[in-house]
Amino acid sequence: MSGPVVPGGAPDTDSPGCTACTRRTVLAGAGLAAVALATGCGSGRAQQGPVRVPVTDIPVGGGLILAAHRLVVTQPVAGTFHAFSAVCPHQGCSVSEISDGLIQCVCHGSRFGIDDGAPLHGPAREPLSRRTTTLADGQLVID
Numbered sequence: 001m002s003g004p005v006v007p008g009g010a011p012d013t014d015s016p017g018c019t020a021c022t023r024r025t026v027l028a029g030a031g032l033a034a035v036a037l038a039t040g041c042g043s044g045r046a047q048q049g050p051v052r053v054p055v056t057d058i059p060v061g062g063g064l065i066l067a068a069h070r071l072v073v074t075q076p077v078a079g080t081f082h083a084f085s086a087v088c089p090h091q092g093c094s095v096s097e098i099s100d101g102l103i104q105c106v107c108h109g110s111r112f113g114i115d116d117g118a119p120l121h122g123p124a125r126e127p128l129s130r131r132t133t134t135l136a137d138g139q140l141v142i143d
Contacts, residue, residue, distance in 0.1 A: 051142040055081065058140065063098040063114055070094060071131065072103055073140060074114040081135070083142040084117040084128035095128070103128065 051069045058064050058081065063074030070086045072095060084103070086094045093107035102120065103112040110124035117128035132143040 052136075052139045053142070054139055055135070056138070061101065061114075063103065065095065065098065067094065069142075071142060072098070072117075072128065073133075073142065074098070074103070076101070076115040080115075081133055081140050082115065082117070083131035083133045083140070084112075085131065087129070088124055089119075089126040089128065090122075090124035 051066065051071060053064065053066070053073055055075075058073050058075045060075050060078050063072055065072050065086055067086065072084045072086045074082045074084075076082070088095055088105040088107065088110055090105065090108055090110050093105055095103050095105045095112070097104040097106065098114065101114055103114055103117070105111070105124070108123050109121065110119060111121040112118060112124070112128050113120055117130060119125055119127060134141045134143075
């Protein structure tokens, strides 16, 4: 008994008994799932627990996006630090850039202030979710 036929006419023998999927279908689905995770199209945080960032890594007047943790850390003025969720409240995309004192979501153009995460340009109407921070041994600790 042969498996389903893949484009090009060859049977898919890697999945015996599977009549609805091919190896290409499975691989394509896995690739799409990886893209969704990488672009932040899921919900919740990628990793749990406190995150530590050396304060020297956070530029004054700007910030840093920690994609693996779905966080944004900012330092609007020297010695003042903030942390926010990197998930845009508009439709759940991850913010992807910090420039000109703004945290930007390129999915739909929303922009947020680096000092409070407030929406300054829509379509987002809600602020980025604030995260608790503390300073310890030259590191910003984000809970």
